[in-house]
Amino acid sequence: MYSHERKAKIIDLLKAQSSVSVNILADMLHTSKETIRRDLKELESEGLLTRTHGGAITNGNSRSVGASAKYGDTILNNEYPFALRHVRNIPEKKKIAQKAAAFIENRDTIFIDNSSTTLFLLDYIPREVHLTIITNSIKVLLEAAKLGNPNLSLISLAGFYNCNNYSVYGTRTIKSAEDFFPNKSFISCTGVTLENRLTDISLNEVDTKKALMSKSKETYLLADHTKFEINGPFYLSDFDAIDYIVTDKYDYTPQTGSNIRTITSKNNIKIITS
Structure with a gap:
């Protein structure tokens, strides 16, 4: 283990x-x-x-661990540390990342956000694929560097360093994001609901995600079953900003299952299960 x-x-x-x-x-x-x-x-x-x-x-x-938390005052005032998010639902996150990695093609330029799920993408990118990765995540940079793969080109966005979440943020981050047009963006979020759309817990990172999603040809949302019917405190985007939802197989309640079908059918989103 x-x-x-x-x-x-x-x-x-x-x-x-x-x-x-x-x-x-x-x-x-x-x-x-x-x-x-x-x-x-x-x-x-x-x-x-x-x-x-x-x-x-x-x-x-x-x-306060887990998606069962309802995002009260403690979480609103303090982002979840990356280390805390990284040890949650690891088997599901790995399967989702493996499925999503299959959509990465040779010579792609992709954006990977600072989520614990998208970090696992690095484990499943074929070594022979030539790839440029843009990220605001220090953790992604460090893990990619460990691979020692000369076919990976890494681009770090500028900005202030958030030592709690191993990411960069701020106006400089948004400004540097404007220079890139990735083929694909791979993101995650805190919650997905029919009413509030995509929500997140990190105010510092929401604008960075929005900037790269708007410039990407395709956006992939990687979200395990705990993300659905949960609301984060900050609005991230509407459903028309994403093209694919990659999630795990789960026996949802009839209402949640109906909501997911409504989200995907009305917005022409393809749902992919790991």
Whole structure:
């Protein structure tokens, strides 16, 4: 099991019962106590839990994990840290990213936003594909650099650095985005509803996404099932700004399923399931 998969399970367990022990986690995750202690230390450094003698307990961030949160005052005033988003729903995000990556073609120029789902795209881009990636995500740049692939050309947008979310933002970011016309944009968001359209939780990044979406020939929304019928605090776009929704298979309620069909049929959006 990979480190990020263990961390996701630790966060899920904390959400369910508020505390965990090193011994139990080591048994559950079939790894050593030393490995679990290292995972807990890293999660604490990212603000996701508080270590105790022999284990860990939740803190303010870990209690608010997941799309079930209703975006109250705590979240409105503080964006979710990237590290927190990155360990949620990893299997679904990977499948969605793998499906979306199949639409990337040789010599494409693409925009990848600063979402935890789109980050996984890098794992599924064929190494032989020549690709230019534009991004406001420092995490995307770092992970792409680790691949050591000479066929990837990386372009970082300018702007102020957001150390909480590993991204750049601001007027300089918007200005630099105006210089590019990507073939495709790959984005995610906080919520998708029939009433409020696409919404997001990061006010700093909404305008950057809008700018690149408007210049792209095609826009792909990568959204797992937890995004539907959830509202973020900030409007991102209407449905006519996207061409594809890439999502996971899920047994939605009749009402949610009906809303998704309405969204896609009325706006000529193709829905792709992983």
